[in-house]
Amino acid sequence: MRPDILLLVFGYVLSQFYRSFLAVLTGPLEADLGATAADLSFASGVWFLVFAAMQIPVGWALDRIGPRRSSSVLLLVGGAGGAAVFALATEPWHLTAAMALLGVGCSNILMAAYYIFARSFAPVIFASLAAVSLGTGMVGNLAGSLPMALAAELIGWRACMAVMAVISGATALGLWVLIKDPPAPEGGPRGSLLDLLKMPAFWLLVPMILGCYAPTATLRGLWIGPYFADIYGASATQVGQAALVLGVAMILGTYAYGPLDRWLGTRKWVVFAGNAGALACLLGLILLPGLGAVQAALLFAGLGAMAASYPMLMAHGRAFAPPHLVGRAVTLVNLLALGSAGGMQVMSGWLYNPAAQGPAAFAPMLWSYAALMFVGLAVYLFAPDRMD
Helix, strand or coil: CCHHHHHHHHHHHHHHHHHHHHHHCHHHHHHHHCCCHHHHHHHHHHHHHHHHHCHHHHHHHHHHCCHHHHHHHHHHHHHHHHHHHHHCCCCHHHHHHHHHHHHHHHCCHHHHHHHHHHHHCCHHHHHHHHHHHHHHHCHHHHHCCHHHHHHHHHHCHHHHHHHHHHHHHHHHHHHHHHCCCCCCCCCCCCCCHHHHHCCHHHHCCHHHHHHHHHHHHHHHHHHHHHHHHHHHCCCHHHHHHHHHHHHHHHHHHHHHHCCHHHHHCCCHHHHHHHHHHHHHHHHHHHHCCCCCHHHHHHHHHHHHHHCCCHHHHHHHHHCCCCHHHHHHHHHHHHHHHHHHHHHHHHHHHHHCCCCCCHHHHCHHHHHHHHHHHHHHHHHHCCCCCCCC
16 A cells, blocks of 8 residues: 555544534534534535535546646545534524535545555456555544544533544645546547436446445435434443444454455346345335334444445446546545435435434434435346456
C-alpha cells in the first residue's frame, strides 16, 4: 500500500463516519436543537443524495483531471467545511446544510482509490483491493457508533465535530501532497457516461446495485438507534453497542467477499447468494416481532455481513467498462448505490409510524427494504456473469 492509498483509505474512514454518526446523536440533537427523528432522517438522506449526485462530476473529474486535485479540494471544502457548520448549528436545518456539504466532501474519496486500483493494478485483484479498502474504511462506521456516543457524553457533540473538521482539513492537505495521478490511457480520454448506459447487460445489474446497500446503510446510519431505544428501551450506550455490532459485521462481511470471485470463479452467484441470506435476516426482523434484543442484534449483524457485497458488485460493473471510462463506471455504480440509500433514507422518515407500538412502528419501512432487495435479486438472476 502506497502512502497516497493509505491516506485515501483514511479519508474513507472519515466518509464512513460522516454517513453513520447521526444514529447515536438523536437524543442530544433533539434536546439541544429540537431536531426530530424525521429531521435527522432527512438530513442523513441529504448526505446520500448529494453524495450520489456528485458522482457524475466526480467521474468526469477522475477521467479528466485525476484523483489528486478532485479528492483533496472536495474534502477540504466539503468535509472540513461541513463538519464546522455542524459544530456551529443552532437550528435543525443547519444540520441538513452541514450534511449536504459533508456529502460533497466525501464524494470522491473511495472512487479516487478505486480509480487508482483500476488504472494501476491487475484487473483480477480489483475486487480484493476494493474490499480491503472498503472494509478498512468501515472503521469510521465503528467510530460513529459507541466511540462517538461516549465522546459526545464526555466533551459534547459540538466539540467532537470541531475536532473532525480539523482532521478532515489536515487529511485533504495530505492528499494534495501525496497522491500520484495514474498516467492517462493511450489516446487520451474519450467517450461519456452514455456509452456505459447503452450496454444492456449493465442495466440488469442496476436493481441489485440499488437494493444491496440501501437497507444496511439506512439502518446503520440512522434507524438502529430509534429501533433499539423504542422497542427495547436501550440507553445511548446500549444503542452504541448495537451499532458497533452491526458495524463490525459489515466490516467482516466486506473482507469475506473480497477474494471469493477468484476462489469460486464467479461474481454473480457470490453476490446473489449473499444478498439472499441478507434478505432472510431482514424478513426475520419483520416476521418475528417478539425477538429479544440480543436476537434482533444478531439478525442486524447477519444482514450487515451478508449484504456487504458492494465491492463485488463494483467489480462486476467495472468489468463492463473500457479503460478510458473506468472513472465513470465506478462512479456510476456508486451513484446508484448511494442514491438509492439516500432516497430510502428520506422515504424511511415518511414510512416510520411513531404512533404505532413497538416493532409495528418500523414494519412499513422494513417491508420497503425487503421489497427493494427482492426485486434486485429477481432481476439479477438474468444478469451475465463477468470476470476479468
